Amino acid sequence: xxxxxxxxxxxxxxxxxxxxxxxxxxxxxxxxxxxxxxxxxxxxxxxxxxxxxxxxxxxxxxxxxxxxxxxxxxxxxxxxxxxxxxxxxxxxxxxxxxxxxxxxxxxxxxxxxxxxxxxxxxxxxxxxxxxxxxxxxxxxxxxxxxxxxxxxxxxxxxxxxxxxxxxxxxxxxxxxxxxxxxxxxxxxxxxxxxxxxxxxxxxxxxxxxxxxxxxxxxxxxxxxxxxxxxxxxxxxxxxxxxxxxxxxxxxxxxxxxxxxxxxxxxxxxxxxxxxxxxxxxxxxxxxxxxxxxxxxxxxxxxxxxxxxxxxxxxxxxxxxxxxxxxxxxxxxxxxxx
Numbered sequence: 351x352x353x354x355x356x357x358x359x360x361x362x363x364x365x366x367x368x369x370x371x372x373x374x375x376x377x378x379x380x381x382x383x384x385x386x387x388x389x390x391x392x393x394x395x396x397x398x399x400x401x402x403x404x405x406x407x408x409x410x411x412x413x414x415x416x417x418x419x420x421x422x423x424x425x426x427x428x429x430x431x432x433x434x435x436x437x438x439x440x441x442x443x444x445x446x447x448x449x450x451x452x453x454x455x456x457x458x459x460x461x462x463x464x465x466x467x468x469x470x471x472x473x474x475x476x477x478x479x480x481x482x483x484x485x486x487x488x489x490x491x492x493x494x495x496x497x498x499x500x501x502x503x504x505x506x507x508x509x510x511x512x513x514x515x516x517x518x519x520x521x522x523x524x525x526x527x528x529x530x531x532x533x534x535x536x537x538x539x540x541x542x543x544x545x546x547x548x549x550x551x552x553x554x555x556x557x558x559x560x561x562x563x564x565x566x567x568x569x570x571x572x573x574x575x576x577x578x579x580x581x582x583x584x585x586x587x588x589x590x591x592x593x594x595x596x597x598x599x600x601x602x603x604x605x606x607x608x609x610x611x612x613x614x615x616x617x618x619x620x621x622x623x624x625x626x627x628x629x630x631x632x633x634x635x636x637x638x639x640x641x642x643x644x645x646x647x648x649x650x651x652x653x654x655x656x657x658x659x660x661x662x663x664x665x666x667x668x669x670x671x672x673x674x675x676x677x678x679x680x681x682x683x684x685x686x687x
Contacts, residue, residue, distance in 0.1 A: 404435045404489065407444060409478065410452035417502075420457070421537040423576040424499035432478055433490035440483055453477050460498070465539045466574070469496040499574040505537045508546060510582050513570065514554035521591050522560050523666070525625050528585040538575035549577050551584070562588050589625030591666070596620050596634040600656050600675070605643040607682075613641065614676040618656055622665040636662045639670065641677065653677070 408429045416422070430453060434441070444450070453474065460467045471494040479488055510529045518524050534549050551567040563586045569577045598620050602611030620637050638660035646654055653674040661668050 402435060402437055404433060405441055406431055406433050406490075407450065408432075409450045409481075411455070412452045413455045413457055416457045419503045420500050421503075421505075421576060422498065422500050423538050423542075423574050424497055425571075426498065427493065427496070430474065430478070431490075431492040432488060433492075434482065434486050435489055436483065436486040440486060450481055455496070465500050465502075467496075467498040467500075469498070471495060499539065499542075501537050501539050501543070504540055504543055505535050506543060506546075507533045508536050508548050509533045510569070511548045511550050512554065512584065513550045513552065514556075516554065516556045516559060516586060518588055519558040519560040522588050523591060523625065524559070524586055525589040525627070525664070526587040528587065530583040530585070531579075534569070534582070535578045536572075536575050537578065538572070542572070542574045546572060546575060549582075551582060554584075556586075559586060559588055562586065589627050591623045592626050592629055594622060594624055594629060594632065596632075596637065598634045598637045598639045601638065601640050603640045603642055605679075609643070610680050610682055611641055611643070612678045612680055613654070613656075618675065619671045620658065620661075620668065621671065622661070622668040624665050628664055632662055632665060636660075643679075646677075646679075 408431055410429050411427055413422075413426060434444075455469065460469070471491050474491055474494075474496070475488060478491065482488065510532060512527065512529075516524060516527075536543065536546055536549060538546065550570045552570055554565065554567055556563070564583065565586075566581055566583050568581045571577075596619075597617040599617050600611075600613045605611060618639060620634070620639070622632075624632055637658065639656045639658050641654045641656055654677045655674055656670060658668060658670055
């Protein structure tokens, strides 16, 4: 436990030391000096604040009486920046004391003026000046004109499209791009809505991507339109290339009914690049290699060139080997003759 008597003695001794310090001659002189410095500062401040200055304030901006079926498709600022000029004492009062009330825009006052409304600075000027002192001069309003674009329930769903360029690192490729959501609602007046066919993301550029990547990207704004939501979560699926080879039989096309093609070899090698995740899903049945009788008749060579006419969309760098093969055309035997 604390010794109350000792605490009291220490407290009284501390007070005595402070009293002795303040009553000392040097201390009195220092305090008098500080007093005159403070008085001088007050006179200087009053003189400075008596001059005219320009500064900028913010006034909240609000809109009321917006019907439930109305969607504002243009950006409505939350505040106005105003430039004012007056004596410093008045400006300090704005900063520390006088509150500037929000400027209220009543939607009903403009409801019959179409779906694109412009509120000029003259209207804003009157509402702002009414709150200022008579000596205060209003010099600027930003923005000086309010533009409102709205629609009454007119909307449609449009697909999301990526703007920019995304590249995978060497030996990798982007196997798929997933948009979430894949489409968004766009609200706009009919004349603007009819021109919008897709919602495009902000420009995105990524290089040397080597792993699955997710990004949240904002949608490019369109004047007079509003997208809901205004962003999209995009996933880039990245896979590694692997090389695979299959043996595909050579087929003849456009041959007469009484003729048949024999090739040597009967199958050729098809080599291609495929992602590891899809390596087993691609087989020789996904390819088609042919020899066209019409071209054989035109060229009349000892060898023919097999042509790959069918391959899956998810393969790259497809090659056939050999590029020329031996062949014979046999006459079909009709055992009924």
